[in-house]
Amino acid sequence: MTLNVDIETVFRFRKDGESMSVLVNFLKDIRDTGKLTHAARHSGLSYRHAWNLLTRWSEFFGVALVRRHKGKGTALTPFGEKLVWAGQRMEARLGPQLENLSQELASELVPFLPDNPAVIRVHASHGFAVSKLREILNHTPGMSVDLRYVGNQNSLVSLAHDACDLAGLHLPRGSLRRESAATAKRLLNPRIHRVVGFVSRQMGLMVKRGNPLDVGALEDLANPKLRFVNRDPESGTRQLLEQLLAESGIAPASINGYEQIEFTHAAVAAYVASGMADASFGVEAAARQFGLDFVRLVTEDYYFVCREELLATAPMRRLLDIMRGKEFQDAVAALPGYAAVDTGVIKTIDDAFEGPRRKQPRRRA
Template sequence: MLNIEIETIWRFHKEGSPQTAVVMLGILNEIRKTGKLTSAADHAQLSYRHVWNLVEQWSEFFGVPLVETQRGKGTTLTPFGEKLVWAGERMQARLGPQLENLAQELATEVKPFLHQRPSVIRVHASHGFAVSKLRELLDREPGIGVDLRYVSNQHSLESLAQGACDLSGVHLPRGELRAQNIQAYREWLDPREDRVISFVTREMGLMVKRGNPLKISSLEDLVARKARFVNRDHDSGTRLLFNQLLALHKIDEAKINGAQQIEFTHAAVAAYVASDMADVSFGVEAAARQFGLDFVRLLTEDYFFVCRRAFLETEPVQRVIDIMKGQEFRDAIASLPGYVETRSGSVSTVKEFLESVEGDEPVKRGAKASLPK
């Protein structure tokens, strides 16, 4: 199997000078997390002396120290070093899924010229942490390839309807907004030919700074507390869901400070809050925990896959279903805060699936913030 990874390089130039610096942000991030230069060296698979020399060179280039070392207290980043690391976190969160899409496009173009001809499953799915976990397990399966593209909810269903993908990953809220969203999907679903593969549920809500200093516990508090908000892009399913919640609570988006400031992934908006460029955002709990944020739960979503009935009879999709039902997948999902595997891998008709969740109770408004575990 051929897998392609595209990585970014941070190369700094000084105007009018040939001098450059290539900063390995992974080293600085490891120092921030562990307080140990030795851990950063081990993580980068470099010698301690080489890592120390790199840090010294970067500090000399910028004219500002990046780390501080105190006897008995280890090594910490300076405010400038912290700023570089958080900029890197935001960049990776923002560009990661886009780079994965580009890498997949390149792999798809190259593979026909190689002797390897595995069975390829084309997956168009809304971006999510559980989808990434499934992809990791599928990549280890011999003789099966995954062409995964991250797209919005509606675009994934459009792709399936047009024959551009084999599996469409979709998320659907429980509670008061469910009927509204089902109605929007009806034009793309074929109850006779489409089948639903259950996957996971995930918790959606407000990501706030550790300790929740603004005491945000509801959507109304975004306006009342004059909180700085960072939003998702207009094409994302999460942005659509947020707009629906605002309408449900009769909140004018124009009154939210920063509602027009956008980022493109759950992790990107979480990183934005964690780096103190915003006070709050809306997204999945797993992203909040990843960046050490508190989380105010607002609702639960079902994430599932849709495929054609005939596709279920093929060997590749049966292997995907077997992985979903396996213990390794269950353990992987259990490690994601706010995610729960729910009858993962079970297949139902569209009608059966929708009827199975019609009795869900609407989530209570104003749920209290929960602290990181």
């Protein structure tokens, strides 16, 4: 039996002994469509109930959340906009943690259920393609994967200590690849480990729409007028940024806001989009999700690493079929800056870590 658990956030505000829950996604739909009828239908509300909610929220806060424009639909007020951005930042920040908690609960319960299938334990850093794969696995009957979000190097530590079966790893192309690959190799054994191709993704600078500070390269982050928001020190993205800065001779201390951190690609993008920072470093898909401009700096290859014997098991063979299948390939193609590169192709450690420029010997499990 495949069991999935969802844990959702609730935004409840308290004031003078009163409390009020606000449907932030409902407000977001109003912002995105300009139509209260559409937002109400999407949230499963009648038009009358939706309007009553808006009235109650406005009375609670003492300020209107929406404005109605004759012939132009409904728009959020600045306060309503701020609520939406706060909600999006919280969801982006907490999403991976809540998914981890959901998976932990499901993993504890499944052994007590009848006909529970063999489980593949996956540790990988949070990313858009990984999330898409998880969505597909969640609605695939009989497919049970215990996917936990952990940092880039921590996933390999988990694999080395048999805490997972499949570990995510992303390596930059170009001049920094050798250094990153050497770090990863210290935790792997070329005789027993194999690499599964997954995707490539574009990494670079997320900046405000229109790029008002004319950010075009890493050097521009040292502009004293620019406010930066960073990823957490344990993330592979933060480590890649620090490698790029060192290569360019840029001191992190010269970047205003370098110690201000968020924990996901989406969270730093939401931080910039809400006006709290001017730039960040991350994946292109997150920038596009929040309507930001993007300056490409480097391509990363995202892999999975496992012991060779796992490749012969039925659950892993089925997982590989899903990765190679049309549904996942189409999902990756729809992600800005992502590409399905050698997805599901098995390589040795040395062949994979050399990078895609060399012609690779390939085989399928």
